[in-house]
Amino acid sequence: MALANATALAPTHRAARAMRVMVLDDDPVFRAVLAKMLTGIGLEVVATVGTIETAKQQLARGGVDAVTVDVVLRGESGLDFLTWCHQTHRSVLTVLVTAGTERGARTGVDAVFLGAAALLTKPEARNIAGFEAELRRVFNNGSHSTKGGVAVPTGTKFRPGSRRDLLAVGGSTGGPPVLLKLLKGLPIDFDPPIIITQHMPALHIPYLAELLTQQSGRRIVVATDGALLQRGTTYLAGDAKHLLIERRGTQLVSRQSDSPPEHFCKPAVDPMFRSVAATGLSGALGVVLTGMGSDGAKGAVALRAAGTPVLIQDEASSVVWGMPGSVAAAGAADAVYPADRIAAGILEWTGYSRGPIR
Numbered sequence: 001m002a003l004a005n006a007t008a009l010a011p012t013h014r015a016a017r018a019m020r021v022m023v024l025d026d027d028p029v030f031r032a033v034l035a036k037m038l039t040g041i042g043l044e045v046v047a048t049v050g051t052i053e054t055a056k057q058q059l060a061r062g063g064v065d066a067v068t069v070d071v072v073l074r075g076e077s078g079l080d081f082l083t084w085c086h087q088t089h090r091s092v093l094t095v096l097v098t099a100g101t102e103r104g105a106r107t108g109v110d111a112v113f114l115g116a117a118a119l120l121t122k123p124e125a126r127n128i129a130g131f132e133a134e135l136r137r138v139f140n141n142g143s144h145s146t147k148g149g150v151a152v153p154t155g156t157k158f159r160p161g162s163r164r165d166l167l168a169v170g171g172s173t174g175g176p177p178v179l180l181k182l183l184k185g186l187p188i189d190f191d192p193p194i195i196i197t198q199h200m201p202a203l204h205i206p207y208l209a210e211l212l213t214q215q216s217g218r219r220i221v222v223a224t225d226g227a228l229l230q231r232g233t234t235y236l237a238g239d240a241k242h243l244l245i246e247r248r249g250t251q252l253v254s255r256q257s258d259s260p261p262e263h264f265c266k267p268a269v270d271p272m273f274r275s276v277a278a279t280g281l282s283g284a285l286g287v288v289l290t291g292m293g294s295d296g297a298k299g300a301v302a303l304r305a306a307g308t309p310v311l312i313q314d315e316a317s318s319v320v321w322g323m324p325g326s327v328a329a330a331g332a333a334d335a336v337y338p339a340d341r342i343a344a345g346i347l348e349w350t351g352y353s354r355g356p357i358r
Helices: 028-040 052-061 078-088 102-112 125-138 175-184 202-216 269-279 297-305 322-329 339-350
Strands: 016-018 020-024 044-049 066-070 093-098 118-121 143-145 166-171 194-198 219-222 233-236 242-248 251-257 284-288 310-313 335-337
Touching: 020 028, 020 052, 028 044, 028 066, 028 125, 044 052, 052 078, 066 078, 078 093, 078 102, 093 102, 102 118, 102 175, 102 202, 118 125, 118 202, 166 175, 166 269, 175 194, 175 202, 175 339, 194 242, 194 269, 202 219, 202 233, 242 269, 251 269, 269 284, 269 297, 284 297, 284 322, 284 339, 297 310, 297 322, 310 322, 310 339, 335 339
Parallel strands: 020 044, 020 066, 066 093, 093 118, 166 194, 166 284, 194 233, 219 233, 284 310, 310 335
Antiparallel strands: 016 143, 242 251
């Protein structure tokens, strides 16, 4: 639904508190290390457990906001717990911890479509600092906000129209399943280049591109530096670098930036959005999906200042309404849609007649 037809939510104050986390891992040494790191970034570790049964008992007691889940447990599969938790405790965020291998990366990507809200890769001893940065990214630097409304403006200076130069999409926690819905919901003849920044470890991005290609029927690749953007192709930010866009005459070129992380994220949505704003395109459209934190909000403000409208996912269908909620709070949202209506919203705002769906 467009915001012009939506009822504004009443402004409320969100009560911030430390997120309560349980660690599920069969290695007692790693449990202790991870618990110490989580506490160090401001989270409350309520339990560390080594078996699925113990984890289920702890969840039954309540008071858990998130669980880190080792994918390989002695005689058990973390994926089994993941599926069970998603079915029985949908409000609990599950963060899968995978090995830093090709097999672990594939398993992790499969897991986000089973209900994992985010992925982490077990660190080597020399990369503890990098792992802490990943923890801060996934857990929004340790803060947690209770559910509550954010005032959403009911008017916008933009209107749906022909915006077919570029579609720029950002997402984080819970984003991949929504990305799949979005891509599957676009008609075969919808061909503007699409650029996507999805917060996820670099190791997992190629397999996310592979899975999205298989499931959506669209061409999805990991962006490379200096590539000319092609119509009908979707580009994922990868290689642990920010995805930027430059204009070269009438063509658009992808760039990879090794500039510092933003919001503890690399790639991040804000630099991508800022680069789109800098191109001066008159036919671009921005979209912000479910995600922890506020990445994308400042970029959305820049987009709208450059004449580009921004659509956001609604709170009810978001795993975490941090990123889209921050865009709304910044007054930079032009329309809000549930997950299964985002593709329809994109078609409305780009002026496409609905054609055959893949």
